[in-house]
Amino acid sequence: xxxxxxxxxxxxxxxxxxxxxxxxxxxxxxxxxxxxxxxxxxxxxxxxxxxxxxxxxxxxxxxxxxxxxxxxxxxxxxxxxxxxxxxxxxxxxxxxxxxxxxxxxxxxxxxxxxxxxxxxxxxx
Amino acid sequence: xxxxxxxxxxxxxxxxxxxxxxxxxxxxxxxxxxxxxxxxxxxxxxxxxxxxxxxxxxxxxxxxxxxxxxxxxxxxxxxxxxxxxxxxxxxxxxxxxxxxxxxxxxxxxxxxxxxxxxxxxxxxxxxxxxxxxxxxxxxxxxxxxxxxxxxxxxxxxxxxxxxxxxxxxxxxxxxxxxxxxxxxxxxxxxxxxxxxxxxxxxxxxxxxxxxxx
Numbered sequence: 001x002x003x004x005x006x007x008x009x010x011x012x013x014x015x016x017x018x019x020x021x022x023x024x025x026x027x028x029x030x031x032x033x034x035x036x037x038x039x040x041x042x043x044x045x046x047x048x049x050x051x052x053x054x055x056x057x058x059x060x061x062x063x064x065x066x067x068x069x070x071x072x073x074x075x076x077x078x079x080x081x082x083x084x085x086x087x088x089x090x091x092x093x094x095x096x097x098x099x100x101x102x103x104x105x106x107x108x109x110x111x112x113x114x115x116x117x118x119x120x121x122x123x124x
Numbered sequence: 125x126x127x128x129x130x131x132x133x134x135x136x137x138x139x140x141x142x143x144x145x146x147x148x149x150x151x152x153x154x155x156x157x158x159x160x161x162x163x164x165x166x167x168x169x170x171x172x173x174x175x176x177x178x179x180x181x182x183x184x185x186x187x188x189x190x191x192x193x194x195x196x197x198x199x200x201x202x203x204x205x206x207x208x209x210x211x212x213x214x215x216x217x218x219x220x221x222x223x224x225x226x227x228x229x230x231x232x233x234x235x236x237x238x239x240x241x242x243x244x245x246x247x248x249x250x251x252x253x254x255x256x257x258x259x260x261x262x263x264x265x266x267x268x269x270x271x272x273x274x275x276x277x278x279x280x281x282x283x284x285x286x287x288x289x290x291x292x293x294x295x296x297x298x299x300x301x302x303x304x305x306x307x308x309x310x311x312x313x314x315x316x317x318x319x320x321x322x323x324x325x326x327x328x329x330x331x332x333x334x335x336x337x
Contacts, residue, residue: 054249104220
C-alpha cells in the first residue's frame with residue numbers, strides 16, 4: 001500500500017482569531033504544532049500572547065519529543081501615529097502581521113524580509 | 125468592604141511613593157550566550173565585590189533567574205541609584221538536549237540541563253510580566269540581531285512600557301558590529317560594551333543611574 005508522507009498547513013483567518021481568547025490561541029498553536037502542523041496566522045499575536053506562547057512552549061518541551069517552535073512574522077509597519085493611537089495608545093492591531101509557526105525540529109527559516117518570508121519544512 | 129480595601133491600597137501606594145522608596149528590579153534579558161551573566165557579574169563585582177553566577181560556553185548555563193539585591197551604582201555625574209539586578213536564563217523558543225551533547229555532555233546530563241533550561245525560560249518570562257521594573261537587553265554584537273526572538277522580546281518589553289537599554293556586548297571580538305544592533309532597534313538606546321573586558325561599561329552605568337532610579 002502506498003504511504004503518503006505530507007505536512008499539514010493550517011491557515012487561520014483574522015476573523016477566527018478575533019473570536020478567540022489569548023489562551024485559546026496559544027493552545028491552538030501548541031496543540032497543532034506539537035502534531036507537526038505548520039500554523040499560519042493571518043494576524044499575529046500581541047506581545048502578551050507572544051510572552052505566554054514562549055512560556056507555555058517551554059512547559060511542553062520533552063526529551064526526544066517536542067523541542068519547541070520556530071516562528072517568524074513580518075516586521076511591524078512603520079507609520080505615523082493616528083489620532084486614535086495618540087488618544088488611546090492602541091494601534092488597533094495593525095502592527096500584528098502574518099505569522100508562521102512550526103515545530104523547531106521540522107522548520108527552518110531561510111529568509112525573512114519586510115515583505116517576504118521563506119521557510120523550509122521537512123516531514124517527520 | 126471592597127471600597128475600604130481599595131482605599132487602603134491607594135493610601136499604601138501613596139505612602140510608599142512618598143516614604144518607602146522601592147528598589148527597582150532590573151532584569152538582564154537576552155538570547156542564550158549573549159553574555160548576560162558575565163555582565164551581571166561585572167556590574168555586581170564592580171559595585172559590591174560579589175558574583176551572581178557561573179559562566180560557560182555551553183548554552184543555558186544560567187537556568188534559574190537569580191537576584192542580587194541592593195546594588196548601588198554611581199555615575200560619573202555623582203548621582204547614584206540602588207537597584208536589584210536579576211540575571212535571567214537566555215530566552216528562546218526551542219531547546220533540544222542534543223545541542224548540549226555536542227558540547228560533550230552525557231545524555232542524562234544533557235536532558236537534565238534541557239529540562240532545567242525550559243523551566244528557567246518560563247520563569248524568566250513570568251518575571252518579565254510580573255516583577256521587572258526595567259530591562260538591560262543584552263545581545264552578542266557578533267551575531268545577527270534580526271532574529272524573531274529578539275524582535276518578540278523587545279516588543280514584549282515595549283508593551284509593558286518598561287525602560288530598556290540594549291547592550292551590544294562582546295565588542296572586544298573582531299567581528300562585532302554594534303552598528304547592526306543600532307539599525308535593528310533604532311527606537312532604543314544602544315550601549316556598546318565588553319562585559320568580559322569591562323570596555324565602556326561606565327557608559328552603561330551612566331545610563332542606569334539616569335534611567336533606572
